[in-house]
Amino acid sequence: MSPARLLSAPLPDLLADLEVQxxxxxxxxxxxxxxxFxxxxxxxxVAPSGCPTDEWDVLARGLLGQAxxxxxxxxxxSVAAVEVVS
Known part of the structure; x- marks a missing residue:
């Protein structure tokens, strides 16, 4: 996955292409x-409830990029990413 694709594709399309639940x-x-995870x-x-759509779009892409x-x-x-390994 390229950074350009991750940042430019519509989020619903990206989730479908990557088969993300x-x-x-x-x-x-x-x-x-x-x-x-x-x-x-x-x-x-996992989307936080009540998060504004534009804010969630940025956060979702950041989380997916890390994963x-x-x-x-x-x-x-102001956003701390914590990696938990089991």
Missing amino acids: LVESGIADESFFGAV RLEERLVL LGVSLPALPS
């Missing part, structure tokens, strides 16, 4: 910006 979270914490061979993208190893510009400093 999108789940809306019930987490009400305003500091939760979403998550991405691998479940077997599939990526699962796929695509080099992207850094997310805003």
Whole structure:
């Protein structure tokens, strides 16, 4: 996946092409910006409830970029990405 494709494709198309499962979270914490994890061979993208569409678009692409190893510009400093390895 190229950075250009990750940043320019419509998000619904990108999720479909990558076969990413999108789940809306019930987490009400305003500091939760979403998550991405691998479940077997599939990526699962967790959207925070109530997040504005434009904001979620940027966050989703950043999360996917990290999960796929695509080099992207850094997310805003107010967003901390934490990698959890089991």
